[in-house]
Amino acid sequence: QVQLVESGGGSVQAGGSLTLSCITTGNTAKVNYMAWFRQAPGKEREGVAAIATRDAPAGYVERYADSVKGRFTFSQDNVKTTFTLQMNNLQPEDTAIYYCAASRYRTVQEYHLFGSTVYDYWGQGTQVTVAS
Secondary structure, eight states, X not given: OEEEEEEOOEEEETTXXXXXXXXXXXXXXXXXXXXXEEEOTTSOOEEEEEEEOTTOTTOOOEEEOTTTTTTEEEEEOTTSSEEXXXXXXXXXXXXXXXXXXXXXXXXXXXXXXXXXXXXXXXXXXXEEXXXX
C-alpha cells in the first residue's frame, strides 16, 4: 500500500503563488508515475500535471494541462518521498480541490497520463482558492 498526503493549499489573490506538496509513504518502490488532478465545484476531475518517477522503467515522461503550461511546475525528490507542484500566476479558474495520485503501471504513454484509472492511490485533497 501507498499513502499520499497533500498539503500547501490555501487562499490567494489572482497572480499569486502556492506550492502543493504530496508526501508518499508505504511501498513506494513500485510507484512509477505521479500526477496532480483537480476538481472544481460542478465540474469533472481533470488532470493538471503528471510525471514519471526517476526510476520508472519506461523512462521519463511528463504532461501538463494546456491551461497550466508555463505557470505550474511538477518536481520530485530523489527518493520518491516528496512531489511538489509549484503554481504561479494563479487565476480564479484554478480554484479547485487538488489531488495527488500514484500509479504502479510499468508503462504509461503520455496521452494516458491524465486517465484517472491509471492511478492506484489517491490523497484526500487540498483546497486551492484564488480570488479575483
